[in-house]
Amino acid sequence: MKYNYTSFYIENRPKAIKRPMIEIEVFSKDDSKKFDALIDSGADLSLFNLEIAEALDVDLTNSKPSNFTGIAGNVDGYRVDKLKIKVNGFTETVEIPACFVDSPSVGILLGQDGFFDLYRIKFEKDHDTFEITAAKK
């Protein structure tokens, strides 16, 4: 499946910034919600805002504390081995490792461990598209 990039506003920039966003459905034991998520090939792991865990009532009692280092510092998070998601345009659900972090600058980032193992992602920014195919196991 091919997707166009999504355009966002940035102050003092004459043109929009484009990001590779996809819609995913995130599942908890009894609920699910759909979110727009940013594909981030530079992130080791997929990160989810902690408010998503609260809204979906994701059980974090058995999560593992984790720490993440970014350019501007560190943030603590709650890591779960399996979080069920479904990518819009695909029929199957998949489980990926994920970490929930309390950070105002994270919505959902889909990172290398898990997500990029399950999907082959080809960025073609020069064509304003990116392509996602299920990786053959």
Place this chain on the structure above:
Amino acid sequence: METKRNYNLVNLSKKYPNKWLALTKDHRKVLSVGNKLKEVSMQSKGKDVVFLKILPTNSFYMPATL
């Protein structure tokens, strides 16, 4: 191969920096806005929506910057 059209969210991101939004599936209409996902979710309960966290617009976004 089919190309899924994505969206121009320039106006939305300009209007609602740092907010959680509940959007219609086609992203044309904002159904609820708030600082907390839970409140936005409650306001749009029962509707087929997509949630989006609008990131700060006063700087370029670097995902490694948490």
